[in-house]
Amino acid sequence: MSNIRPHGDARPRLRVVAARSGDAPEAVATAASALFALRDIDVRYGRVPALAGVTLSIHAGERVALIGANGSGKSTLLRVLHGLLPHAGGTLVNAVPPQAQAMLFQRPHMLRMSVRNNVALALWLHGARWRDAQREAVVALGRVGLDSVAGRNARTLSGGQQQRMALARAWALKPAVLLLDEPTASLDPTAKREVEALIADAAHGRTLVFASHNLGQVKRLASRVVYLEHGRVLADLPVHDFFNGPLPEEARQFVKGELA
Numbered sequence: 001m002s003n004i005r006p007h008g009d010a011r012p013r014l015r016v017v018a019a020r021s022g023d024a025p026e027a028v029a030t031a032a033s034a035l036f037a038l039r040d041i042d043v044r045y046g047r048v049p050a051l052a053g054v055t056l057s058i059h060a061g062e063r064v065a066l067i068g069a070n071g072s073g074k075s076t077l078l079r080v081l082h083g084l085l086p087h088a089g090g091t092l093v094n095a096v097p098p099q100a101q102a103m104l105f106q107r108p109h110m111l112r113m114s115v116r117n118n119v120a121l122a123l124w125l126h127g128a129r130w131r132d133a134q135r136e137a138v139v140a141l142g143r144v145g146l147d148s149v150a151g152r153n154a155r156t157l158s159g160g161q162q163q164r165m166a167l168a169r170a171w172a173l174k175p176a177v178l179l180l181d182e183p184t185a186s187l188d189p190t191a192k193r194e195v196e197a198l199i200a201d202a203a204h205g206r207t208l209v210f211a212s213h214n215l216g217q218v219k220r221l222a223s224r225v226v227y228l229e230h231g232r233v234l235a236d237l238p239v240h241d242f243f244n245g246p247l248p249e250e251a252r253q254f255v256k257g258e259l260a
């Protein structure tokens with residue numbers, strides 16, 4: 001489910017290191033008004049470092065693209081933001097109530113039930129009555145063009161349809177924050193365009209944080225780009241500056257390689 005958080009045993013073994021003391025006063029002030037404020041987040045999966053000293057704040061209405069090579073820490077950062085990975089005191093402030101944020105995973109989880117009930121169940125788990133949940137599910141599926149398959153087993157949907165269903169499921173919850181992990185990664189060009197248009201629509205009035213390897217998509221959807229390498233933030237810039245201004249050499253090489 002896009003919004004369900006797994007319990008203890010499903011989690012990898014982690015070490016989350018607390019922030020260093022002595023943060024600059026202006027950094028604390030910026031963090032205070034942020035939806036998410038991360039200070040020196042350091043995450044390890046057992047012995048594997050996934051994030052190292054990540055410091056960033058995300059404010060309401062931003063559309064933040066996370067980019068970087070495979071294994072650079074994008075999914076881990078999204079999971080930290082969604083509260084799926086534990087953290088030690090004071091390093092992460094999340095001002096968003098858990099029910100006001102939804103996450104789409106690279107491969108959305110489909111329950112073996114109808115498309116409509118997959119969406120309705122998420123709403124029901126958020127407190128809606130079952131009948132209302134089903135009605136709202138149909139509306140959400142209509143918005144992503146899946147009304148004609150609402151009665152089908154969700155596991156029979158194509159990859160593009162599954163992503164659309166997952167978007168409808170997240171969208172139906174009316175989250176203030178949408179976290180998307182490579183939402184169009186395995187789709188054909190047509191489905192990519194369609195799902196991207198739906199994301200652009202869903203992002204209106206919301207805060208969007210998404211991981212992507214598609215720099216064209218980043219230019220179209222993002223207002224800000226965070227470039228990660230080996231779990232570190234090497235660049236954090238407005239989208240125009242990222243693609244037009246000077247970059248750290250590693251980020252410049254990455255962009256050159258991705259655009260080649």
Ligand SMILES: Nc1ncnc2c1ncn2[C@@H]1O[C@H](COP(=O)(O)OP(=O)(O)OP(=O)(O)O)[C@@H](O)[C@H]1O
Pocket residue numbers: 012045048049050068069070071072073074075076077211
């Ligand atoms: N469950 C896990 N157990 C052990 N190591 C993990 C686990 N998940 C991620 N890692 C490691 O943590 C690092 C960061 O992985 P992460 O999935 O966050 O990167 P990513 O930038 O999202 O990669 P991709 O672009 O391939 O999706 C990598 O070295 C990865 O191998």
